[in-house]
Each structure stands twice: as structure tokens, then as C-alpha cells.
Amino acid sequence: MGNAGHILKCKQGDGLVFILILIFFISTLAAIVIEYYRMDSLYQQVEYVLQRGVNASVEYAMLDEYRKDGYARMDSDLAEEKLYEYFHESMKLDRELNKYSGEQWVYTLEIQSLTATDDPPRLIIKGQLKTRSVFSFLTGEVRLPFTLSSSNYRIDEGGSP
């Protein structure tokens, strides 16, 4: 602190340089923090939308012919098909699962595994969200991993033999 006070009181211009460095440092830090929150917000948003898609796919693929007899069973192929349909039609992702805002690329979904089981009815998706910072001075691509699953459970009240 003593040095900082000395520099600020220095009449040879060192104080101005110091203030500029300080402003640069604070601005950079602020940019990093803002970018962190932006990416986190994007991640949360994508995760939320993805979860909704996974749930909807499971719900859609539940088989009524089992449900009416009190069993929970899913058409896993149909669930996977519906999830991809959701990517393209609801999330507006292209064939490579890229998301664009106008002409601007926003993110890519990189799916590592998609596991669906008929019984118990469950759909698990693992992958990562690939995106990039809006500040060119920050490091290039960021990959944010996610694991989402959805299951259907019976509340047994009807349909037993």
C-alpha cells in the first residue's frame, strides 16, 4: 500500500499508468465473470430444455397397451426417435446438432451416449455442450458436460390382473 500511495503521489506520470493497469485488470476480471455467468446461464437453459425433451420423449413412448394392464413399459426406439425429433423441431438444431441464432453459431450438442431401456422405462443422455466465448481474447471453445435421465414410475392404483 505504501508503494501504491507513493506511485499515485509521484508527479512523473507513474500514477496514471498504474490507474490504467488497474482499470484494465478490473475490466478483464469483470469480463471473465460476466462471460462465466453467460455461459452458465446458457448451460442451465440448454440443460432445462434438454431435460424437458427427454421427459417428453419418455412420456410419449410409454406404451398404453401395458399401461392399461398396470405395467410401465416404454418403446425405447420410439423414445430415441422422439428425442431427435425434439432436437430438430423444438430446439431448432441442425443435422449436426448445431444451434444458430440467425447466422451466428451459438453451441453444438455433442452426444456421447443415448441409452434407452424398455423396462424399467428410462432414457439417459450423456454428452457435452460445446460453445465459445464472445470475447475473442478469452480462450476458444468450452465444453460443458451434462448427464440427463428420465424415468417413468407407476403409482399403482389400477390395471392389475
Place this chain on the structure above:
Amino acid sequence: MKRKGLIICLFMVLCLMLLSAQAFAIVDSDIEIEISSPLDTMTSESGIVTFDHFPAEIAINTTANVGTITGIEATFEGKTREISPQHNISIENKESCGEYTITAQTDRGAVLTITANVLYQAKAKYNIRYRTVAMQINEVWDGGKRIKSFSSPQRIDLVNANSIAEYEKERIAQLIGKRDGKTYTLKGSFVIEVYDYATGIVKARYDVNKDFDILTTKIKWTLETFIAFETMRNGAISYQAPVEIDVDAAWCSENKQEVYGELSAQDKGISEYFYPYKTTSVIYSKDDISLGQSFLYKGLEWEYSPNTAEYTDGESQSQTSITKKIHYKIPTANFYFKFIKENNPAGDNPEGSNPEENIPDNKPDPNPDDQKPDEEEYPEPDSDEETPAGKDEVYDLGVQRITPDRYKENQTVISTIKVSNSGSLDFTPGQNITVLFEIPELSLSKRVNAVVMERDTYNVVSVKWDTPNVQADKNITLIAVINPDYVLDKEESNANNTYTQKAVIKNVVYEQPIESVTMPAPPQRSEQPRVTWKEQRFENGRFVWQEFYAELKVTADLDYDTKDKGYIKSGYGFSIKVTTSVNTNYDKQKFITVPQTAEVYLPQYRYETAIPLTKEGNCFTFKENPESLFRYKKQYIPVWFPDNRDYIVQLLVTDVHTPGGTLSKWITGGNLTMKVVDSMYSDDVTTGS
């Protein structure tokens, strides 16, 4: 020894397996059409033949088992051309694949039409494979005219990926529901099963036409498989409807007013429903029915309706027999063996024969082996009592009525015969009054002994018999003869001793119900839960009329999981338990049958289509429901059924046959009402993590 026995057993099993492989072909066809591809062969039936490389040769071999082949036609994509008995079709590309309909006919009038679906089949290389399991039939065509279209496709299972399963054939006949000898085409698409070759697990089923896009984009098939699917989008099978054969012969007077006896083609062993690919012949001879020596033969006359160049009416005075070839286009034919009856004074028999020969035996002998017909458990006559034959009183026995004239197949039924006694003589149990009941078409004969009747009265006698299983409605003749053996030989007239009643045994077919979202109120039904009737008895030395009754009682209950909560959620199923009993004061319990039919009518089918129940012990319950994957014995409330509405089931219990008629009872609502609240969708939850 043991080893030899084992080898013989194995050999027999192998033989049976080989025989069973032939069971899918049409039996008794006059024509055989064999269609062979490099991979499959089908004989005289519609189905699939496949090949796995272009070009392929499909061989068609046509032979006649009866007669000579007069023409063979092959139809592909609406174009028909004549082909030779040994013909090869070259399949160059996928456009040449499809439905080939082959029609062959013989000089005897037999016609066989089959459709071969020629499909390309890719050689399996990878673990995920497909197999053809069924056809989905959407439409039925009569030539170029569509006559039926199904709102939900009718699935026809295939066996070995190329033949129609045997158990589907009756259903196909029901789907068409025609008996006109025409050829109908059932059009649809194929259903495949995608499975994991290594584990055998079935991944999914697809209608190749309807689900083509999903099927071809979801799984990465090879190009060959893709081509194979393209050839499988449409398929067809041919069905030849049978015709009803109406060929009869009558033994009658010259003016045909008095008929002494009749024989139909069915009595001669010809099937009532006759398929176009068969022919046969029937021979009638004047001696088929023996009328006795007092009948002089005057000639044979024949009539056809309608008359055609091939079938014209005619007669011959010398011809004593006729052979008629039968094929599916034969018109209604009637042959008359005409006789004149010579008047013989009673007791004057110039030939010296038994007087009984003067009485026409107007039916074939139902007991050729001289077997004694079944006898009902009426009291045996007391032989010590005097018969009226020794008295001078005038009497005339007669049969007035046989009821009912409609029966259902596979049931125990009661036929009631009303007999009369005109004159001045009483008939007590000790006198040998017998009623003979016969159904020639079923070779059924039963006797009721010791019938009692006061003078100038009537009585009713009951006969219990079992109706056979019939493939279509079967016409039968009920014949009742009182005093059939002429034991009482001083009867005033025998003219009314025989009564003939035409009747029918109904083929019971339950239609596939069609769901409707408009729900009417349960309709009013007519029922007969109680009947009464009177019988004349001879008790304590005098005739008395006794009145009997029979009353049907039915209790029914529905069961479902949330019954204790007072509601059921739509989508779920319910079971039913129907308990029945018959209260009666009748002393011959064997003439009161148990309820043999119970049916329910449901709101989603507008209370129009019956759902049959099955008997389990003393109760009726639902049959296994094919809509349930677990084959539960339930019916399901449709998910669209509105909340807070009553779901009312209507129940019919009937076919309790009694001497007084058939009992029936309807139950609507009451225990058969459920309140529908919510749906099955609220009983499971999908959550993420």
C-alpha cells in the same frame, strides 16, 4: 429293442412334421398350382415367394388332379395374359416384383385363383435383421371395385414368412363374408419384425408401407434391404368364396303335389358350401328311397333355375337314375322321381308282402345298422294292459307342431312336439304310444315312449338333443312320427301321424366390435325370464293337467382395482362374474338345460355388438381379451370416456331351453354400473434427474 422303438418313434415324428408342412395348402382342389422361387415354394394358396438376387426365375407349374386344364392366366399390374402349364417369369428388377395372380380352370368347371407376392429379400449380413411376420389388410376388392375398407387394418399372420397361418383362414372368410363363388382380393402391406440376430430380441415391428420413412431412416440398412422394403410396401391375397349348393331330389306323385320323400345333395354327402376349385358329382336313383310295391314308377323330371343353354328342364319316362356333375356354377336343380300310387284295399295285399310296405318310408333309414334309436326316459309301457287295437273305438293320433325352428350350434337343446288324440279312446301309460323324433341330416333318432293322452286332447313331449358345430347356417328337417311302428293298427288315418318342420342350426359368429365415441343410452330389450307350460299326466287312475314353470335368475358383478373407492379410471379394465340359476317345479330336470349363452353389450360399441362370455365352473366370465398383452379376462374402458359419467354394462343370459320355450334375461345397470373418474394416465409419472 428299445433303440429300435426309439428310432421308429423318431421316424414317425419326422413323418408327422413333413405331413404338417403340407397342411397349409388347399385340400381337395381339382387343380394344383405350384409357384417356386429360388428360396420358397407355395402350392395352391396365396402367399409370398422370395429371391435374393436379380435376375430371378419364378417357376409356375399347373396340373389338374381331376379333368384337364383348359386355360391358365397370369395377371400382373392389371395386365392379364395366357400362360402355359409350365411357365417361368423372369424378375429383372424391383419393378418386376409384386403381386402375380394366377387363375387356372379345368374342363370340369373348377377354377383356382391364387396370388403370389414376389418379393426381393436381401441376404442377411449384419446383426440387426428383419423377418416378415404378417400382412395388414386394408381393403377388399371385387375385381376393379373396392367393396370394403377397414378403419383399422386387419392383421393376417404369416407362417415361415410365406404362408397364411391356418388359423387365419376362417377369419379371412369372415372378413369377406360372401358365398357367391367370386374371387376377392385382399389388399394391404407387409409387417416386418426387426430383431437382434445374436440375442433374438425383437426391437420393433413396422408396417412397411405406413412406417416406411421411419423404418428406412431410423436404422442404417444396406441398399439391398432398402430395395427389399420397396418391394414389400404393397401386397395382396386372393380369396375364393364358396357357393351354396342347392340340388334336391323328390319322390312324388305325378303332379308333384304329394311328396313321399326328399333327398338333398347334402344327404348324399356333398358339402353345403362348395368352393370353386372343386368339382364332384351326385347320383340319384329312383331306388334311393324305397316306396313299396304299390307305387308304380312313371318317370324322371328335372328342373333348373335359372335355365341356361347348359341347364335346361326336361323329363324322361324311362330314365331311372341321373348323375349330375357339380361345380360352383351349377344353378338350383330339382329332380322328381314320379310315381302313381295304386289303390290297395286294406288287408288285400296281392304281392303277399307285409302291410307296412304300403306305407311310404319317406326318408333314408337313419339306423342302417338296425340300431335301436335313443330313447327318452319316459315310463316303460305296462305290457299287461290292453292295447286299443283290440277295441272298436275310433281314434286318430296326430303330430301338430314341433318347436322351435331355430337352434344355435354347439348347444344342448329341447324340441317340443305337440301331439293330439282325436276320437273316443284314452291312452294311458300302459299303452304303447310312441313318438319318434328324427333329424335325417344329423342321423339323429330318438323315441319317446308311453305318451299319455285323454280322448280329444293333446299333450306335449320333449326331446333333448345336441346341435353340432356348423361352419355356416345349416338347414335341417325335424320329423316327428306318432305311432311310428303302427303298433296301434286300427287308427282311423295315418295321414297326420308324421309332421315335418324345416329348421335351421345357426352358425354363431361374434363380430369384431367397432368403437364409437357417441354413446347412446342402453336400449330397451325384450326378455323371457319365466315360462309356464302344461302337460297331461295320468295319475291315480285319471288324467290330470299339470302346470309347470321355469324361471331364470341372474346375478352379476363387476370387479376392478378401485372398486372400494367407488370409481374406475378410464383406460383400465374390469372383469365380470355372472351367476345363474333356474328355479322350476318341473319333475324332469333333464329337460331344462343350463344357461348356455351370456353376452355383454358395452357403451363404446353403442350396445350393438355382443361380447361373449365364457363359462368357468358355475359362473360366466369374460374370455381372454386379445387386446390385452397379458390376455387378461377383462374389457377395457376407452380412455376417451368422459369423467364423472356412469359406464353402464348390459348383460344378456339366454339359451336356457325348457319344454315351455327358451328363457332369457337382460340386466342393465345396477351392479353393472361404474362411475368413471380420471384416466389411467394419472397413475404413472415421468420425472427427470
